[in-house]
Every structure is written in structure tokens, then in C-alpha cells.
Amino acid sequence: MxxxxxxxxxxxxxxxxxxxxxxxxxxxxxxxxxxxxxxxxxxxxxxxxxxxxxxxxxxxxxxxxxxxxxxxxxxxxxxxxxxxxxxxxxxxxxxxxxxxxxxxxxxxxxxxxxxxxxxxxxxxxxxxxxxxxxxxxxxxxxxxxxxxxxxxxxxxxxxxxxxxxxxxxxxxxxxxxxxxxxxxxxxxxxxxxxxxxxxxxxxxxxxxxxxxxxxxxxxxxxxxxxxxxxxxxxxxxxxxxxxxxxxxxxxxxxxxxxxxxxxxxxxxxxxDIGSWQAISELYESDGSGNRVEGPGHAVLVDARNTFVQGGERLIAAVGVDDLVIVDTPDAVLVARRGRAQEVKSVVEELTRRDHESAVYHRTVHRPWGSFTVLEDAEDCKVKRLVVKPGGVLSLQRHEHRSEHWTVVSGTASVRVGDEELELGANRTVQIPAGALHRLENRGKDNVHIIEVQTGSYFGEDDIERLEDVYGRA
The missing domain is CATH 3.90.550.10 (Spore Coat Polysaccharide Biosynthesis Protein SpsA; Chain A)
Incomplete structure (x- = not known):
């Protein structure tokens, strides 16, 4: 075998x-x-x-x-x-x-x-x-x-x-x-x-x-x-x-x-898809050696030998040559094609600065679904949570932040302290700092939640998990 x-x-x-x-x-x-x-x-x-x-x-x-x-x-x-x-x-x-x-x-x-x-x-x-x-x-x-x-x-x-x-x-x-x-x-x-x-x-x-x-x-x-x-x-x-x-x-x-x-x-x-130059070679080039990946939101004027990977935003490049341009919701990379292997040095510098973009995307996947950071300011952090059917967030509490949940769609089963709640669309719940809480999706459709965090610190390490069905406690 x-x-x-x-x-x-x-x-x-x-x-x-x-x-x-x-x-x-x-x-x-x-x-x-x-x-x-x-x-x-x-x-x-x-x-x-x-x-x-x-x-x-x-x-x-x-x-x-x-x-x-x-x-x-x-x-x-x-x-x-x-x-x-x-x-x-x-x-x-x-x-x-x-x-x-x-x-x-x-x-x-x-x-x-x-x-x-x-x-x-x-x-x-x-x-x-x-x-x-x-x-x-x-x-x-x-x-x-x-x-x-x-x-x-x-x-x-x-x-x-x-x-x-x-x-x-x-x-x-x-x-x-x-x-x-x-x-x-x-x-x-x-x-x-x-x-x-x-x-x-x-x-x-x-x-x-x-x-x-x-x-x-x-x-x-x-x-x-x-x-x-x-x-x-x-x-x-x-x-x-x-x-x-x-x-x-x-x-x-x-x-x-x-x-x-x-x-x-x-x-x-x-x-081995080991660099952006290797990625670019997967795509057909135009008469000027340009290659574009994404939904077509790119305009290249007098550009040569340039690779563009776009997202939702329009990317325009004028008079450029031999570049790699990669756009994501929270970061943009611009590099010479011949130096694409050196992108790892950017990550090393971001890691030295303890910058979250070295580790996380704006959308972060979790065993229960995902969350997308909509705003990350000094006084608040706003996320959109998508909890898939059967998904269960850990029983947890936070020392430095309070949270306010608003259900956008679906029905969320929520525990705050000793209180159990069933929240449908447009319903909200406040979770004070230090309060035990958990969210579960017992339905057949995704549950969408807008989460607003307020407090003094919003890092992902401010989570104390007491129980977790995914073994993370």
C-alpha cells in the first residue's frame, strides 16, 4: 500500500x-x-x-x-x-x-x-x-x-x-x-x-x-x-x-x-509556486509581457513585463516596467520582478515591528467560521463574524475589552454569564469586560454578526478560553 x-x-x-x-x-x-x-x-x-x-x-x-x-x-x-x-x-x-x-x-x-x-x-x-x-x-x-x-x-x-x-x-x-x-x-x-x-x-x-x-x-x-x-x-x-x-x-x-x-x-x-515571479508565469501575457490576475480591475498604460494581482479595487499603472503589483484589502506589494524572492524581508521587518499583517489577513479563518476586521482604531475595533452551521465559539472572557454583538442574519444562541439568549436578525447583546460568553449557530444557515469592541486593548491574545469544542482551551 x-x-x-x-x-x-x-x-x-x-x-x-x-x-x-x-x-x-x-x-x-x-x-x-x-x-x-x-x-x-x-x-x-x-x-x-x-x-x-x-x-x-x-x-x-x-x-x-x-x-x-x-x-x-x-x-x-x-x-x-x-x-x-x-x-x-x-x-x-x-x-x-x-x-x-x-x-x-x-x-x-x-x-x-x-x-x-x-x-x-x-x-x-x-x-x-x-x-x-x-x-x-x-x-x-x-x-x-x-x-x-x-x-x-x-x-x-x-x-x-x-x-x-x-x-x-x-x-x-x-x-x-x-x-x-x-x-x-x-x-x-x-x-x-x-x-x-x-x-x-x-x-x-x-x-x-x-x-x-x-x-x-x-x-x-x-x-x-x-x-x-x-x-x-x-x-x-x-x-x-x-x-x-x-x-x-x-x-x-x-x-x-x-x-x-x-x-x-x-x-x-x-x-513550487515559490515567488510572485513563479505565480506570474501561470498566466498568459499580452503583447507587452504584462500578466494580470483578478477580476479585471486593472488598467495598464505604456507598461511592460508587469504582473498585477488585484482584488476589488481598480489598479492603474502608467509607464512602468518589470514590476510585481499585488493588492489585498489591507496591504499592497510593489516589487521588481527580479527581486521577488526578497519579499520575505518585508515579512521579517513586519515581524520585528510586531505588525499584525505579518500573521493575519483582514479576514481570519477560525474552526467555527471567520471574522473580517472592518475598522481597527485606537478607541474601537469592528468585526463581521460569520459562524457556519454547527459552529461554536469558545466559552471565553476578555480582560481589556467589552463587546457589543448585533445579529445581521440567522439565529445566534448566546450565553452571557448565566443568561441564555436566542437572538434573531436586528437583535443585540452587550458583553461587559470579564463576563463569560459564548456564541453558537444551531441552525442550517450561516449566522452573521457585527461585533463592536471598546476598551483599552483589542489584541487576539486578550482571550481566556475556558471551554472549547475545538481543543483550543
Missing amino acids: LIPVILSGGAGTRLWPVSRKAHPKPFMRLADGQTLASSTVRRALAAVDCSETLTVTARDHFFLTRDLYREAAPDAEHRFLLEPVGRNTAAAIAAAALWVREQHGDHARLLVLPADHLVRDLEAFRAAVARADSLAADGWLVCLGVQPTHAETGFGYIRAGETIDDLGQQIEAFVEKPDAATAQRYFESGRYLWNAGMFAFRADAILAALREQAPDILAAVEATWAETDRQADPVELDAERFEAVRSDSIDFAVMERAPKRAVVPMACGWS
Whole structure:
């Protein structure tokens, strides 16, 4: 059995302001309306003879990922391992291998895929996965290597060697990101493949390799596994033990030194969607090299080689060349196309300033629905809450703010202190600072609430949760 294991971590800082820590790259929607996470889970299930997936992600991203999977692949069984902190791919794959071995045995195989990549040629991808699985069944540690389409300095490379049974090639070496001249030599030689971070291996083979090459990582993950409630759904890795795991990639920890390693070349229209320049290349250009994504609210006059991703506002650009312009409700990015990789420096500066836009969008997704910040001033904060059917906000209180709720539509079941209320459209309720309160949607339609906060502090950390059906208390 080949089990898709999807790794969904990281913040995608090079794709700010659309990708942010609380709503990262896998949740970005491309021109076809799909998120990267949805397209990944569909692609994974189409490539294997299995109706089960395992995703390693953070608790903060679990609920949205689960909902996207249920929409994208409703007939599959989606299982989750939740990491309390990020510890890179070696630890994530070690935990996934322990789960797969425990559920399906030593010889079950893992197909490891990042959640935030794009593949256009699904037939080529499926064929490569089948070859990789054949090698993995024989105990090889297999990389899926992308055949380069140009000399690229932004990716690591794999140097391929002798052929293995017409299925793949032995790996001679992993090579770090090269300079431009070296990348050109790699491309012209035909011996090098892009390292796309996709793997296939038997559970026992990767665990044995970890034990040999990175015994401290495996020992720490095994100690975590022993203290984890593996019957829970989702399975949350023990926080205290997992924090002690050394952070390292599977490439550095294992693949660069393992003795039995192979690569399967594939030409499948792959992109890691790693920068705004990569995003721009997904769209058709006009005669001047301009590319526009969005609802068409862009006017370009005497512009060349410029990418525009708009929202609801009109974007006009005059006499510009070689720019990336990205508009969101609360932030605008303007950058040279050739410097798109440096956008992560903006996020680093915003983080240093403790600016919310490094983490949150104006619309923030929660397990119960979402809220959108309509106004954020010194003396008040106004939000629009959308609570989906069955959604329940935690039983909570705030130290520094009072809240006033007005129901716009639907019926909200509200508790304030010991009082229980059923509030329909146009009904309001006042929640004083310090008062216990909770809101629930017991109906079949979304409940829309306008929330007005007043007080001395409006940060999201001014929430004391006493009970929570989503495990956040």
C-alpha cells in the first residue's frame, strides 16, 4: 500500500501579502479557484491505489485543511498528525513513518508531497509515482526529480547516475542552489534534476535510514510517539517531547548520506509556486509581457513585463516596467520582478515591528467560521463574524475589552454569564469586560454578526478560553 503523506508547514513569506502565517501558501487560491492544498490532495489520491491520506500540519491549520479536503475529496479518509511546533521535514517524515508502520505494517510505503506545489501534467506525475513505488517496494529511498526546463538558481539539484531497471537512476549527489553559470552547466549536461521535495519509501526503510543517519532525531520522535495519544482524531504529537526534536530537513539528515537512494525523473509541469515571479508565469501575457490576475480591475498604460494581482479595487499603472503589483484589502506589494524572492524581508521587518499583517489577513479563518476586521482604531475595533452551521465559539472572557454583538442574519444562541439568549436578525447583546460568553449557530444557515469592541486593548491574545469544542482551551 502506498499512502500519500502531505507535509503542510511553513509560512510562504515570499508570497506575502497573500500568504501569511495564519493563512499560508497551501490555502492560496489560484486562477482555477482551487487552493494548492485541495489540488495536492486530489493529485495524491489520483496517483495511488488508496483512499486514505495522512497530513502533517499545525493545529492552527488543521480545521481549514480538513474542510478543504472534505470538499476536494469527500470519499477519502483524511488522517492528521498535528505538530505543536515546526521541526522541519526530517521530524515530520519520521512521525509519519511511525504512523504508517503502526497502521499498515513495515512494508507500507509513503508518498511524501509538499502541500503547496503545482503539477500540471497529472498523467506524467502518476507514471513517475508508479515507477517510484516499484523502487520503494525494493527498499530504495526514492526522490521524484523534476527535469529542468531552464537554468534555475533557486532550486537544489540532484545528480543522477546509473539506471535502475528502467525505473529510475541511482543518486550520485545532492547539490545546493548554484550560481547562474553553474546552473547553466547543470541544465546543458542533462544529468541534473531539480529537487522538488517529493519522496517515496517503505516505512521500515526510512526509519532504518533515520536510525543510521540521524539517530537523535528518530529517538526524539520515538519518545514523542510513546507519549502521544495515538487513538485521538486528530493525533496531536506530545508537545513537551516534540519541542526537544532537532530541526533538520530530510535531505540533510538522511538523503545526502544514505547508501540506497534513487531518483525518478519526471516532466510534469511542476512549479513550487515559490515567488510572485513563479505565480506570474501561470498566466498568459499580452503583447507587452504584462500578466494580470483578478477580476479585471486593472488598467495598464505604456507598461511592460508587469504582473498585477488585484482584488476589488481598480489598479492603474502608467509607464512602468518589470514590476510585481499585488493588492489585498489591507496591504499592497510593489516589487521588481527580479527581486521577488526578497519579499520575505518585508515579512521579517513586519515581524520585528510586531505588525499584525505579518500573521493575519483582514479576514481570519477560525474552526467555527471567520471574522473580517472592518475598522481597527485606537478607541474601537469592528468585526463581521460569520459562524457556519454547527459552529461554536469558545466559552471565553476578555480582560481589556467589552463587546457589543448585533445579529445581521440567522439565529445566534448566546450565553452571557448565566443568561441564555436566542437572538434573531436586528437583535443585540452587550458583553461587559470579564463576563463569560459564548456564541453558537444551531441552525442550517450561516449566522452573521457585527461585533463592536471598546476598551483599552483589542489584541487576539486578550482571550481566556475556558471551554472549547475545538481543543483550543
